[in-house]
Amino acid sequence: MKIFKRKHLVHYLPIVGCVATGITYVGIGVIALLSFFQIRDGGADESSMLVVLNDFLLGKILIVIILTGTACYIVWRIYEAFNDPYQYGSDFKGVAKRAGIALSTVADMLIVYAAVRVLLGTANISANGQPVEERAMTKAMLDDGKGWIIITIGCVMLATAFIQLLYGGTKGYKERVNDPYLNPTLRKVFHGLGLTGYAARGIILAITGFFFLKAGISNDANVVVNTDKAFDFVGDHIGHIFFILLAVGTICYGFFMFGLGITYKAGKQPRRR
Numbered sequence: 001m002k003i004f005k006r007k008h009l010v011h012y013l014p015i016v017g018c019v020a021t022g023i024t025y026v027g028i029g030v031i032a033l034l035s036f037f038q039i040r041d042g043g044a045d046e047s048s049m050l051v052v053l054n055d056f057l058l059g060k061i062l063i064v065i066i067l068t069g070t071a072c073y074i075v076w077r078i079y080e081a082f083n084d085p086y087q088y089g090s091d092f093k094g095v096a097k098r099a100g101i102a103l104s105t106v107a108d109m110l111i112v113y114a115a116v117r118v119l120l121g122t123a124n125i126s127a128n129g130q131p132v133e134e135r136a137m138t139k140a141m142l143d144d145g146k147g148w149i150i151i152t153i154g155c156v157m158l159a160t161a162f163i164q165l166l167y168g169g170t171k172g173y174k175e176r177v178n179d180p181y182l183n184p185t186l187r188k189v190f191h192g193l194g195l196t197g198y199a200a201r202g203i204i205l206a207i208t209g210f211f212f213l214k215a216g217i218s219n220d221a222n223v224v225v226n227t228d229k230a231f232d233f234v235g236d237h238i239g240h241i242f243f244i245l246l247a248v249g250t251i252c253y254g255f256f257m258f259g260l261g262i263t264y265k266a267g268k269q270p271r272r273r
Contacts, residue, residue, distance in 0.1 A: 011266035013076035014176075017108075018261030020069020023062060024049070024111065025197075026254030032231050032247035035129075036240070042129030044247070045228040047114040051127040054118050067115040074105045074112065085267025086175055100163065129228025138212070139221035150216035157209025161202045168198020178263045190259050197253025200246050204230045 024046060031052070032044035043052050050066070053059030080086070081102040088094035117123035126132045141149050167173065171191060182190060207230040215224045225233060235243035 013072040016069045017073020022254040022257035029251030047125045050118045131226040147216045154213030161206035165202035193252045193256035197256040200249025
């Protein structure tokens with residue numbers, strides 16, 4: 001296929017990264033559904049999923065793949081921010097987009113950090129999805145009078161959630177896709193997965209951000225939630241059907257990332273004369 005021809009080494013980084021992200025979020029969505037049907041007890045969180053995988057040889061291999069791929073994606077996003085392969089430019093709007101790309105690596109860095117600690121056996125992460133570390137970190141900051149940091153984290157998450165919803169709804173990822181290589185049916189499926197997946201990611205981030213914000217304002221670390229507890233909040237307070245839809249949406253996001261990796265366009269190509 002033409003999409004695999006004439007790529008520089010750096011252009012393979014986002015492909016590997018998309019695959020790693022796909023594995024992560026398909027796994028989270030599946031664990032959420034297993035938890036809902038009481039086949040397992042929680043664990044539908046990025047860090048908790050890594051702990052669950054670490055109990056099996058194949059799981060350890062998957063952790064290495066996730067770690068390597070996510071690290072590759074971080075390198076690519078930093079490259080993207082500084083080298084501007086999509087030609088956003090250096091005006092205010094362009095710089096804002098490139099800064100957003102750089103900041104988007106924070107979540108990936110946390111996954112890499114958790115994966116390294118899980119493989120080394122130094123993590124204090126609960127396999128059942130309890131936000132033990134998040135609440136301990138929040139409590140330490142609140143006790144030190146740094147509640148403003150927790151409030152800032154909450155605000156950043158809420159802003160990121162809005163961007164995710166906007167990005168998926170407006171197909172902001174289109175410039176990264178070799179769209180002509182998708183037939184009409186695959187194109188509809190691909191964009192449907194993107195819309196559903198980004199909506200699910202946005203909702204989870206919004207819930208998580210809201211409770212970080214609440215923790216900072218109320219000075220109560222126990223209200224902090226992670227991805228797993230965001231699922232529980234939806235199931236307990238909005239409805240079981242919405243829990244299932246959110247889990248399915250998370251799986252859709254994973255499959256969308258697989259598709260994005262296959263069709264990834266690493267930048268605008270210069271015009272031939």
